[in-house]
Amino acid sequence: MHSFSRRSFLHTSLAGFAAGATLAPPLLSALLAADEESRASQHAAASSLxxxxxxxxxxxxxxxxxxxxxxxxxxxxxxxxxxxxxxxxxxxxxxxxxxxxxxxxxxxxxxxxxxxxxxxxxxxxxxxxxxxTMPAKANDTIKFISGGDAGTGSHAIASNIIAAAQEPYFAFIGGDLAYDNGTSPSTFLTFLQNYSKHMIDPEGRLIPLLSCLGNHEVSGGRMRRSDAASYLSVFDGLYRETSYGVMDVGDYLSLVMLDTNHLSPIAGAQTDWLAQTLAERQERSHLMVANHVPAYPSYRAYPGTGEANRKHWSPLFEKYNVDVVLEHHDHTFKRTHPMKDGLRDKYGVLYLGDGSWGKLRAPHKPEDRPYLATWSMAYHVTLHRLEGNQRFHVALEESGRVADVCMTENKRPAKRG
Ligand SMILES: [Fe+2]
Ligand SMILES: [Fe+2]
Structure with a gap:
């Protein structure tokens, strides 16, 4: 982010930026305590709307x-x-x-x-x-929340509360929603009940949920749709024939949602579809991609993790100037440097992650992973603010603390000048 724009942005916008950032820890604790109490008496009939x-x-x-x-x-x-x-x-x-x-x-x-x-x-x-409903034109700031790896525990609920306080148009969870593993419908139902209860914005509006598949939606590794039965029972309309898809919003945003080898292989038909999908959306102000397993992992082995992403998808992200790639699965907060051909490059693609809505691990340090620009061991969600041809990405910890702010700008030729 340009130093001047970052400074002026922080000074002028941060106060109103993350509504949850003003949520004092005692209030958050009280909310969580009250929630634990209500969860104790929760039963199967609790709303999952x-x-x-x-x-x-x-x-x-x-x-x-x-x-x-x-x-x-x-x-x-x-x-x-x-x-x-x-x-x-x-x-x-x-x-x-x-x-x-x-x-x-x-x-x-x-x-x-x-x-x-x-x-x-x-x-x-x-x-x-x-x-x-979302507006047809992005005349005003468009806000949405992303994250991944939620589960059903108290940290996932705390992140729900922070996410909802931002008044987003929608939330995107990039895989490992409930950890039902394709075999525990009661776990998936508990996730929906938590989402239903807490993902209501300050104006009282329900916050729509978009998502992509993670490994913990699926059992068996056999790549059969029946192995992701709970997940697909409610998301089958988006993933009717394939387990990847794209959500086009008005004339300004496309969110491409991919399957990192859970029901669909990375190479082949999905990569062909990705190339065509990105090529057809070069005019969009905001072209974002989300998937579960990261191309640039903060915790898992490198180069052993995300090799197929880097081989088949990253060249397409770079060719078509994707604004940002949302990654998950490693249970940390991370932001990479802009990356191109596997190296830092100011014209490259930013990868944000790594899925700690409700799960946590200790990330590696940049000395071990030179592609990492910043990282932390913190439960978090990311608030995306779309403004004109640029985006602000604000990482919010479960306490509401702002962990990171970065900006991405549209690099696609159609929008230059
Ligand atoms: Fe996970
Ligand atoms: Fe995962």
Whole structure:
């Protein structure tokens, strides 16, 4: 980051930057204590209501929850909170939540107005829930949260609380969401219940969840979709035919989500798709990639980890000037130097990670890993602020402390000048 812009940015923006940064430790402790208390009395019927997207986040919303069999044919009624065409209703479909007697309930809303707040109700239930669609144009700052490797423990909950306080449009978790290992639907359900409870922004809006696969979503290493049954029972709409995909938001953001060899090999069809997907999105203001296993690990063996990423994907990230790659799996906070051809290069690609939403390990030091610019052993999530053709990436520890701020700028030729 340019020294002047970094200094002026820090002075002018940091106060309002990380809402959770003002969350004093005693308050956070009280929140966590209260949460532990409520978790003790939690039961299978606790709400797992959460939102996600299969397609356009400016005009659609997918409402889902896992629960016991509902009588009749449930409906969702919804309306814009201001203006709009009045109340509408949409049907709810269900399918089994694998390995249990429970069902996944799903309602897909389409034809929504961009940049608009909605409220909805499930059947005749008293509770009113709220969400917002993303704007069609990035006229104002767009904020979202990313991280990985959450689990269901108290640190994951603390990170949820910090993440939600930032008022993001959505959260992205880059694999190892619940640690159900493809075999424990109750663990996956607990993750959803925690997310549902805490990932509500200060205005009371549910925060949609996007994600990609990690190794702990899958059992067996046989690359069969049935080995990621819990995960795909709620994310199958995004990953209908492949286990990788892209979310295009308005005309300004594309988030490419990859599978680091869990259900799809890195080489071959996925890499071919990646090349085409990046080539087609060179006009976007923000072109970001996310995957689970890191190309530049902060904890695991190097060069033994991420070799296929570096061989097949990094040259494409560099060729197509990807703004930033979000990596996870190693359970640390890390930021690399810009990298090109495996070496530091100011025109290279930045890799942020390494997945410590709720899991933690001690990273290696830069003396051992010269590609690391900064690192720490800290639970964290990253707040991304998209502003024009640049982005600010703010690493927030679970206490709300700002661990790191960096900026990336669009290097794609179409946007020069
Ligand atoms: Fe993990
Ligand atoms: Fe992992």
């Amino acid at each position: 959460f939102l996600t997207w299969w397609t356009d986040p400016t005009t659609t919303m997918v409402i889902q929850w896992v629960g016991e069999d509902m009588q009749g044919t449930p409906k969702v009624t919804y309306a814009a909170r201001q203006g709009g065409d009045g109340e509408k209703s949409a049907s709810v479909k269900s399918h089994p939540f694998p390995g249990t007697e429970l069902k996944v309930y799903r309602c897909e809303l389409e034809g929504l107005t961009p940049g608009t707040e909605y409220q909805f109700r499930i059947d005749q239930q008293a509770a009113l829930h709220r969400f917002r």
